[in-house]
Amino acid sequence: METTDETVEVPASDTPQVPDHGEAMRIAEALLFASAEPLSVDDLTGRLPEGADVGAILEDLMALYAGRGVNLVRIAGRFAFRTASDLSFVLARDVVEQRKLSRAAMETLAIVAYHQPVTRAEIEEIRGVATSKGTLDTLLETGWIRLRGRRKAPGRPVTYGTTPHFLEHFGLDAIEDLPGLEELKGAGFMEGRVPSDLSVPVPSDDNALREDEDPLNQDDLFHPLELDEGETGAE
Incomplete structure (x- = not known):
């Protein structure tokens, strides 16, 4: 019987290799x-x-x-x-101190976070006081809020919402992680007798415009916050 030295080639496997x-x-x-x-x-x-x-x-x-x-x-x-x-205190001295926001700015930021999309007039209605252009400008400069669109209402006011940078700064995975009413009570942010009909809205930062919003135009990017006629500034 004759023998040969031919090498038999084995077909390569079609099964992909699983990475280590x-x-x-x-x-x-x-x-x-x-x-x-x-x-x-x-x-x-x-x-x-x-x-x-x-x-x-x-x-x-x-x-x-x-x-x-x-x-x-x-x-x-x-x-x-x-x-x-639990170790954040160790690095406290090495943290670059950011400019502290005023109480008005913090209140405005909270309203935008929970009630977005929200207009300046709606912010003022919730706070009960006028909101200055400077307060909103400061929050825009921090990158924590953004211009979303324009409300389909007389005057077509700008609507505001939060940004991913807001979530990153406050260590949130999603806007829904903001504390609810019971958590706010437990943390001591709401003291005394709380009205029975008080509720904290479930926040949403969905990028999609609502039915009552129009998209921004190019001019809005350069002149988003002109003062209303006769305005002298507010809190």
């Missing part, structure tokens, strides 16, 4: 540490080995860092490493 989970975790960890901004699932998916289970990787990293000095947290739908909340 541990190595993918290391890559994700490096990306998150190096990034100056929180990263989304899509950001990581595009830079991790093809087929990597990004959801599982993030869950494992969050568990791995849960008891450490830094934690992997979800902020505004994205992921970032942050100092553990």
Whole structure:
């Protein structure tokens, strides 16, 4: 019987190789540490080995860092490493002090967050006092609120809403994480007798314009907050 030295080629498997989970975790960890901004699932998916289970990787990293000095947290739908909340006092001296907002600005910000989309007139109605152009300008400069559109009403007033930067600054994953009535009571923000009919609205920062809103035009980006005729400034 004759024999041959021919090598038999084995067909390559069509089954895709599953990337090493541990190595993918290391890559994700490096990306998150190096990034100056929180990263989304899509950001990581595009830079991790093809087929990597990004959801599982993030869950494992969050568990791995849960008891450490830094934690992997979800902020505004994205992921970032942050100092553990119980150790924030250690870094207090190293934090750059931001300009403190006035009481009027904080009240206005809270109203925008809970009642968005909201107009300046609606803010004034809720606060019970006039709101100055400077207060809204300050909040726009911080990047915590934005111009959404124009109300379909006489005068077509500008409507305001919060931004992803607002969520990031206050450590919120979503606007729905803002405290409700019971949480506000428990935290001591609402003392004394609370009216029985008082309610805290469920906030929504959906980017889609409401039925009573029109889109902004180009001029709104340059002259969004002209003073009303005869206005002299307010709180």
